[in-house]
Amino acid sequence: MxxxxxxxxxxxxxxxxxxxxxxxxxxxxxxxxxxxPVADGGDGTVDAAVACGFDRVTIEVTGPTGERIPASYAWQPAAGTAVVELAEASGLRRLPGDHEPLTATSYGTGELVADAVRRGAKRVVLGLGGSACTDGGAGMAQALGARLLDAEGNELPRGGAALKALDHIDMSGFVDISGVEFVVASDVDNPLLGSHGAAAVYGPQKGATPEDVRTLESALSRLAAVATQTHGLLGAVEHDDRPRPMGVAGAPGAGAAGGVGFAALAFLHADLRPGIDYLLGLLGFDAxxxxxxxxxxxxxxxxxxxxxxxxxxxxxxxxxxxxxxxxxxxxxxxxxxxxxxxxxxxxxxxxxxxxxxxxxxxxxxxxxxxxxxxxxxxxxxxxxx
Structure with a gap:
């Protein structure tokens, strides 16, 4: 040979x-x-999967600042596997102009995930990297049917800053994800909150001023507190027996992509894997x-x-x-x-x-x-x- x-x-x-x-x-x-061609979960992950034989599915979604844009994910029908790249829908490269650190949303990423689930996906691989938003994945959760409500029962606007007014989360309309395995492919191990968290570390890269960082930190803390209190999230992803003393918000990777890692762990019960290692396996490198x-x-x-x-x-x-x-x-x-x-x-x-x-x-x-x-x-x- x-x-x-x-x-x-x-x-x-x-x-x-x-x-x-x-x-x-x-x-x-x-x-x-x-x-x-390979990728580590960030920009280019969908392209790499398509180059290795996946189909490309393109739909119209909500961009990080609310505009409608075309975005793609990779689809392998035989295995029922979808590779969703956050940067495709909610990335910095999707901004039409200036950064919008307080209002940018991950909603479009949720629309890609929802389309893959409706298509019959058995596994959704979510590549996190290059995000424009610091919303804790709230936009993604909203696109999947979660209602984020204030004390008067009004739905919150999209974006991280709005989460300061979060009072409760209504999951009654959440898309049926039973039977779907979710995997987060990311090389980021930051928690959601604190000096190593999503707002403090990555907020400035997305245009956040020091005051914006404080606002976003407070908002993400509110999201974590409400989600934990109302949905029992302290134990939701501890099925693998790894100690997580701070619950989902403190889990390594919860701070990935402006906190989208948190929402993936909390609402999708995703497993978090090192991005390049997981994707090499998916693409068949060893063989x-x-x-x-x-x-x-x-x-x-x-x-x-x-x-x-x-x-x-x-x-x-x-x-x-x-x-x-x-x-x-x-x-x-x-x-x-x-x-x-x-x-x-x-x-x-x-x-x-x-x-x-x-x-x-x-x-x-x-x-x-x-x-x-x-x-x-x-x-x-x-x-x-």
Whole structure:
């Protein structure tokens, strides 16, 4: 059997999708390859699933500031599996203008989930990352039929700040999710509240001022308190016997995507898994690595953030279990050789090695990647092309 090179990169953000990176690397190698675009649950997760054989389902949903937009999720009919990417409906890239930290909503993500459930999904994988909202997943819950009410019985407007007035939650109209498994794929382990929580850590990235952060922290705290008191959520996700002294709000990952992780745990009873590890399993990485002679992974920037559960490190760990060497391609890198080797990556090839101008690297990423791949073939494949 002719051994192949497994090309499993993430996207080069702002330049190439993961599928485009894989295609360019394959073209430059000149050897048999298998292309497996990957993602870690954030931007590009749906695209990666579609590139690996899932169908794309596109519907109209509510964007983060209320406008109607087209958004997609990935669908595998045979298995009844849907891959929903929060960034598709509720991401920063969906903002029509300025950030709206107090009023941005995850409602559109709930509409994607609801459509997948109505389609007959047996498993919904929810990729969290790149969100524009800090609403604790309240919008997602509203789209699924939850009514968030104030003391007078009026429905709250969408957005995180409005949750300060939350008095009770009516779940009588919630969509029937019996028989549906929900999995949150995320590399974020922040809790919902506190100095490491959704508002404090991620709010400023979404345009929140210090005063906005205090408002959102108070609002999310109210959501957690009401949900816990009225729905017994302290025990709702403790079926796996992991200690969670602060209940769902304190669970690792509850703060993901502005607190959408909290709503997924609390209202969907989701299991939270490391994003890249779970998605590699879903996309069949292990089987494709069996006969590989080399794995090539990568992303736009190999830096300190990469070491915190990003796609290339997950790919390297999975390849190590299969006994296959790994190299990476990237736009730029700030990690030293020793750091890369400790993470399981033998070498990294950066576009900036060929072109020092970052703007040209972005504009000419495709051709430069092909040149890098040719260099990898010479260095790593023994000239056996």
């Amino acid at each position: 002719v051994q192949h090179v497994l090309v499993a990169p993430d996207k080069f953000k702002g330049s190439l999708t993961a599928a485009e990176v894989a295609r360019r690397v394959s073209a430059g190698l000149g050897v048999p390859t298998v292309e497996l 494709l690595a069996v006969d590989a002679r080399l794995v090539i992974t990568g992303e736009g920037s190999l830096d300190e953030q990469s070491l915190r559960g990003k796609a290339p490190i997950g790919v390297a760990q999975a390849a190590a279990r299969a006994g296959v060497p790994v190299v990476a391609v990237c736009g730029r890198r700030t990690l030293a050789d020793a750091e890369l080797k400790a993470a399981g990556i033998e070498a990294a090839y950066a576009l900036t090695d060929l072109e020092p101008d970052p703007e040209r690297c972005m504009a000419e990423a495709g051709p430069l990647l092909e040149r890098l791949a040719a260099r990898i073939a010479t260095d790593r494949l023994g000239g056996n092309r």
